[in-house]
Amino acid sequence: MKKMKKTEMLKVNGGGISIGFGLLIGAGVVFIIGLIDGFVRPLKCN
Numbered sequence: 001m002k003k004m005k006k007t008e009m010l011k012v013n014g015g016g017i018s019i020g021f022g023l024l025i026g027a028g029v030v031f032i033i034g035l036i037d038g039f040v041r042p043l044k045c046n
Helices: 006-010 019-040
Strands: none
Touching: none
């Protein structure tokens, strides 16, 4: 295993989920929940 200096560690990319990808997953989940709710509990438009 190679020990890295602080400057080398700051240059490492990868890992976590980007904000845009997290928002896309959240929007998809909300859409699916709304779709299921519309089928299970349909409401008339006033």
